[in-house]
Amino acid sequence: MQFRRPDGGLYAEELMGEEGFSSDSSLLYHRYLPTAIVKAEAVEPLLPATTSPNLPLSPRHFRTQDLASAGDLVTGRMLLSANGDVRLSYATSDRPSELYRNSMGDECVYIQSGNVRFESTYGVIEAGEGDYVVIPTGTIHRWVPSGTVNVLAIEASGHIRPPKRYLSQYGQFLEHAPYCERDLRTPQEPFTAEGEEVPVLVRTRGGLTRLVYRNHPFDVVGWDGYLYPYAFHINDFEPIVKKTHAPPPVHQTFEGPGFVVCSFMPRPLDFHPDAVPIPYNHHNVDSDEFMFYVGGDYSARAGSGIDVGSISLHPAGFTHGPQPGAVEAVIEAGATHTSEMAVMVDTFRPLDLGQGALSCEDPGYAWTWAR
Numbered sequence: 001m002q003f004r005r006p007d008g009g010l011y012a013e014e015l016m017g018e019e020g021f022s023s024d025s026s027l028l029y030h031r032y033l034p035t036a037i038v039k040a041e042a043v044e045p046l047l048p049a050t051t052s053p054n055l056p057l058s059p060r061h062f063r064t065q066d067l068a069s070a071g072d073l074v075t076g077r078m079l080l081s082a083n084g085d086v087r088l089s090y091a092t093s094d095r096p097s098e099l100y101r102n103s104m105g106d107e108c109v110y111i112q113s114g115n116v117r118f119e120s121t122y123g124v125i126e127a128g129e130g131d132y133v134v135i136p137t138g139t140i141h142r143w144v145p146s147g148t149v150n151v152l153a154i155e156a157s158g159h160i161r162p163p164k165r166y167l168s169q170y171g172q173f174l175e176h177a178p179y180c181e182r183d184l185r186t187p188q189e190p191f192t193a194e195g196e197e198v199p200v201l202v203r204t205r206g207g208l209t210r211l212v213y214r215n216h217p218f219d220v221v222g223w224d225g226y227l228y229p230y231a232f233h234i235n236d237f238e239p240i241v242k243k244t245h246a247p248p249p250v251h252q253t254f255e256g257p258g259f260v261v262c263s264f265m266p267r268p269l270d271f272h273p274d275a276v277p278i279p280y281n282h283h284n285v286d287s288d289e290f291m292f293y294v295g296g297d298y299s300a301r302a303g304s305g306i307d308v309g310s311i312s313l314h315p316a317g318f319t320h321g322p323q324p325g326a327v328e329a330v331i332e333a334g335a336t337h338t339s340e341m342a343v344m345v346d347t348f349r350p351l352d353l354g355q356g357a358l359s360c361e362d363p364g365y366a367w368t369w370a371r
């Protein structure tokens with residue numbers, strides 16, 4: 001449609017559309033042509049992106065508390081684990097990132113601590129500790145921290161969405177879902193900036209490119225549609241509890257191609273009088289479980305070395321469960337609630353290990369159940 005500037009000229013219309021324009025889309029109206037680039041240059045990654053298989057097969061414990069930071073919240077991502085479907089990285093920074101566009105897939109960035117302004121062509125989202133920020137593929141954005149910010153970045157190879165089973169056939173959240181539309185925070189008003197020859201770091205399957213735009217890409221005066229970045233705070237996830245132990249699908253928050261994201265939140269424990277109120281030993285035979293411990297008390301994992309900031313990787317091929325004595329201790333204590341908080345990414349293909357993970361691994365973790 002024709003939308004005109006105050007001087008009578010046309011705004012430049014852009015359709016951002018998923019799945020070959022056969023799925024969600026938005027229309028954005030720019031002051032300048034979103035096609036006008038003046039330079040393109042290949043960029044070497046700041047940090048290594050290589051991975052190695054989880055061999056010999058072992059459960060792993062990574063201490064993100066011990067990772068040294070470099071770069072910003074994009075270039076400083078230390079690769080922890082990855083497969084063909086998803087890349088999981090950790091970053092710590094107090095400085096603004098450059099403009100960035102991930103054209104490989106959606107990102108879900110979990111803010112472990114600190115406050116950060118997410119600026120994008122769609123507008124601004126103020127985010128802080130406990131927020132997931134979900135960014136559609138191709139969205140030009142940057143991160144502007146106030147103070148030090150720690151994040152877990154989940155980079156998909158496709159789209160990250162609420163699980164289908166939470167939605168009606170027309171896309172409304174159902175009443176049994178653990179969160180709903182009211183919990184999602186979207187940009188509220190246009191966010192524009194002026195500038196010429198503005199670089200944007202673009203990630204594609206082939207690598208990194210810096211495209212220089214003739215005008216500042218933050219020039220969108222309005223948009224509408226179903227495709228946009230949003231934030232969801234983990235405290236707004238309403239845990240679903242059962243009389244006896246419920247496996248992790250009750251904690252599912254998002255789904256992506258080949259993986260799910262789950263939020264473990266403080267909740268009442270299983271309430272059958274004979275329930276064992278912590279997990280059974282379990283073998284998630286088709287998945288690798290990558291669990292980031294973000295808050296609460298981990299006494300149920302006493303002896304494992306797990307603490308806030310830890311990440312455990314429990315791969316398929318290995319049965320895991322509570323540490324020795326934990327079941328007896330929790331029954332003895334008559335515990336009725338857990339304060340544990342965790343963000344879990346379960347993948348359906350094995351996760352390889354990145355340099356970030358290997359540099360902060362606790363080598364004794366695999367043997368803690370046999371002590």
Ligand SMILES: [Fe+2]
Pocket residue numbers: 282284289314320
């Ligand atoms: Fe598990």
